Amino acid sequence: MDKSTIICRCEEISLEEIEKVISNGARTFDDIKRLTRCGMGPCQSKICNCLVAAAINEKTGTPFHEIPLPRMRMPISPIKLDTLATNSTTFSSVKSVLDEVELEDGKVR
């Protein structure tokens, strides 16, 4: 496939950029995401997930069942901050991303 082909359409990341980070050692979707922003767009990797897995498979020969899924965080799909910061009194919905950090002996796991 032509290297200029867009793989992540939300963030406009090309096959060339994805292959470059794979040759630098990226092995999972999340590795690639951290290095390129691939998967960080409005669709939250729903569109590029399978294309990235195919690129990893093609470039490294890793079988599909050994390429883990991208991490899917809350909120599952985009939501207005206004809505998230709901005035519902029964429920505190706003959570800091830090709530997800897990500590072990005072250090981040």
Add this chain to the structure above:
Amino acid sequence: MKAVETDVLIIGAGPAGLAAAFETASRGLDVTVIDESLSLGGQLIQQTQNLSSLPSDLSPMRGFELAAHLIKQIEEYDIRYLLGHRVIGFYQDGTIGITDEVDVFPVKTKKMIVATGAAENAVAFPKWTLPGVLTIGAAQTLINRDFVKPGNDAVIVGSSDFAMDVALQLSEVGVQVKGIVEKSTGVLSRNTEKVKQVNKIGIPIYVDSSIVEARGMGAVEEIVIKQEDRVFTEKADLVCIDGGRSPILDIFYQLGTSFGFQKELGGWVPQYNKDFQTDCKDVFLAGNAAGVSTQGALVLTGRLAGMNVCEALGAVSKETAAVEKKGLWKELEIVETKYNLDIWHARNRHVDNFTHPVLKDQFIS
């Protein structure tokens, strides 16, 4: 909006979710159905083709007729519908975060049936992001649900049963289908009758072929196709991508279920046992989310998940449940083997793998 407490929360109101709603509500459980769309029926709404492999109690009918049937079946029960609502995530104490796009509010449930369906996979080629390139399902939605003609000259990329159905439906509304491009050496559709119809109306199917690129200024205007050594260009203002479908997994991922990989079921699938129960014991699943299959099978998996939830909540006796479940699995075998034996085998392998999943504890990364 106030907090909701319920016995059974069903996420997704497609064929699987509606079938599960009937099983649970008809046995007296308090059922809540949530769907982000404003109507019931999920993807069945735009399916105008005749469905042949349905469970034995249903006569052959079209997709939207099946939706109407499943909706009518639950009319008399007092089900709580949260339409136009989305699940946005889960909290540590098991509370489910729901939004109506104005507020976020909590739902607490004893059991949950996740029937969120499948999403279409992309196929990338240079300039596939041009306007006019759609998934085949989106094209079908536009013509059958929204009555919008998405283009005049179409090329379809992929040759599944679904592609054949939509090729015929596009032709019926006056879209000229210029060709179907398939990268494998043969047509993927197993429905020989449909393939014959496609041939009969003169739509060429190019096997062993691929898309070199799409071209156009601001929108797709033409598409370059490569078949063996031949490269040719078709004028097209509509390109429909049929890249197959994969289960929608975000809800399962957040819940922390395990996953297993089964190519025939659409790739990664939440791990579940014979009771359609995941390794989070209060979470059941059904429909395409449990492996991409045919509508008849989706309805049956919905019934199975519903029956198991009824048993878990004591709404049916163990003995009754055992008899019902045996019958439903038998029907599932009949419907699914008739549709595609590979899918039936993959489902069984997947269920057998329940005790040794491939992807586990992925949330801690």
